[in-house]
Amino acid sequence: DAGVIQSPRHEVTEMGQEVTLRCKPISGHNSLFWYRQTMMRGLELLIYFNNNVPIDDSGMPEDRFSAKMPNASFSTLKIQPSEPRDSAVYFCASSSAGWNTGELFFGEGSRLTVL
């Protein structure tokens, strides 16, 4: 069974460039999350979708960040323009309907470096 698939695994870009991170959740999962990991702040929730609808985007740091989920099998996180402080590992996670377990399934992450 395929897990959560993220691309690219690594991205190095220059300040001011647009960055697009992609995520394919586990088939059948109806909730999708974007998290960011940094040394200073640990794992932070950026945005959460349920049935393709954004439910909570209070963690999105600035207007430079945007996320979309056009269908149940694809989501993007876009940063435009990117800045060096955006350098982090970005994780996508998905979960199935219901919160009885609370378990999220994470992808392997996209490591972003902004020079």
Add this chain to the structure above:
Amino acid sequence: DQQVKQNSPSLSVQEGRISILNCDYTNSMFDYFLWYKKYPAEGPTFLISISSIKDKNEDGRFTVFLNKSAKHLSLHIVPSQPGDSAVYFCASRNQAGTALIFGKGTTLSVSS
């Protein structure tokens, strides 16, 4: 302000001994707690969880204890093995069930 705190960035133990990882939370409305394990270059993976109506949950070598009055939970690993070396994240789910809130993580190193 952090709602889930892991105050020890790192922990080192010898193989065969007990590892105890600690976590504190601030919101008494949290109803479900989880531990995740993360190896380098991989995503976090679910390890064990506990509901707020319980004070202990055990799964093999892993046991999670919850002290609601102290807003504290701990993960015990007995016996510790070198393969347990990883970053461990504590997470809480709020009652709205909208998300998991993670601590900063504790890096466990188990030496043989």
